[in-house]
Amino acid sequence: MKKEFEVISKIIKNNKRVLDVGCGDGVLMEYLKNNQQNDVRGLEPQKKLVQKSIAKGLSVIEGDAEKELSQFPKKSFDYVVLSQTLQAFLNPEEVLNQLLRIGKQTIVTIPNFGYWKVRLHLLLKGTMPVTKNLPNEWHNTPNLHMCTILDFVNFCEEKKIKIDKSFCLTDETTSKITKNNIFFKNIFSQLGIFLIE
């Protein structure tokens, strides 16, 4: 399991109800179900991946988060997880509002556009950055609303969203983001992981 999921699973307490939005082939869900006795559900737009998850005995619903989240009742999950997809929605703010409504707490991870390699790529090469975390070209990227760790923190502040925990990830190393180090973390991290409510 990738490091990001390790960090997420450590945030999630045992025996809790979890909704994984954009759950892919269900790797995180499977881990949570088998190792932390979490009651997990998933939402995933790609049929093939939904079928894979159902085959593993996971309860995944085929559907698009921008349309489907409204069906879930208020605070019906202890945690809602959204891994590296916020930037791909047409209306990320609305999706985020839905996540915050459904979950008692929400875990959001974002690929950091402020990472130094991304900055350097644009600065030196003059073309849209392509990195390990952002592998697509400008014309085929699903990412419509890229942001940086700093952008996301500022956004939460502006919308009065409480950040309970925040971590950043560079290769295999995890560290905490604090008020004092955020400027540097915004340069040296590939990924931001936030527990918000």
Add this chain to the structure above:
Amino acid sequence: MNSEKKNIKKLIITQSLELDCGKIIKDFPLAYETYGTLNKNKNNAILVFHALTGDQFCANINPITKREGWWTTVVGPEKAFDTNKYFVICANVIGGCMGSYGPTEINPEINKLFGTTFPVITIRDMVRAQRYLLDHLGIKKLLAVTGGSMGGMQVLQFAALYPDMSHSAIPIACSASHSAQNIALNELGRQAIMADPNWKKENSSPDKGLAVARMAAHITYLSKKGLQEKFGRKLQDKGSLKFSFDADFQIESYLRYQGSTFVDRFDANSYLYITRAMDYFDLEKQFKGNLSLAFKNTKSKFCVISFSSDWLYPTIENKEIVIALNACGANVGFVEIDSDKGHDSFLLNVPEFLKTLREFINSTYSEINK
């Protein structure tokens, strides 16, 4: 055909059952078939509900019609519901014409066939009758209840009536309440039967009317694309149009054939009663307009399946079931299978569908045996 019908396995239900119409029935037959072996723990049983024109013979060769069972794509040795591993039960619904209490049985009050003196039954009545079969077989909790189309409606009704009697529920290509379009299509079929002068006549049956009903219904089970690809404007055994009303086109000939073979195996009055039951089905209304109340107590894990080209029970209607299940926090997965084969997809060899069924049932079974 009738002599062989005597060998049909039947349970005579001695308890009294109050039908939704108010009539109380007792000592009535429920014809059923089983495939595979019930294991020691009695936890490998799958109850399959059949659709409008189905019967209890879902696997192998149907001993009455000598044709393949209606769900041989799914049920049998090495199939998605592997009968080497699972015990599959299927009963003929009441109202049906394959040995269960229905219009082709004798009405003891008049000592004649029921015909149209048979009471109007509902999906709920069908499911409650089948519940007795589980008692008879000594099964307290099923591994799964499943079925497509009207079979799916029975799955939903079963889940609502008996929230703790099945580990899982697989409603396929169905709806929680019959749509106006579907009521309209059923009414078309019924009117075709009732317009036949042989309807309600002793010693004759409205074959023409029933065949037309079947032809119309059959179109609704396919998709425009599927029809176009299979038939297009191809002519039947001829090089050019004949300027007559014979079956010039292959599609006409195909439908006529479907109609004519159907009347050999199905009873027109059963068709009336069962389509009526489908039309009356409104699970939402049963629960005061809130579908999720139907599933409030359910312990079953759901896997809802729809097909992309099904316009009779479209994905959106299947999704309403998913939404209701989600609203009450039930355990539900959902997938729409890509297929050009229309509503009939659930009966046909659609690999992704069969794979989903197989893997869902296997994972559920290993979970309960963990």
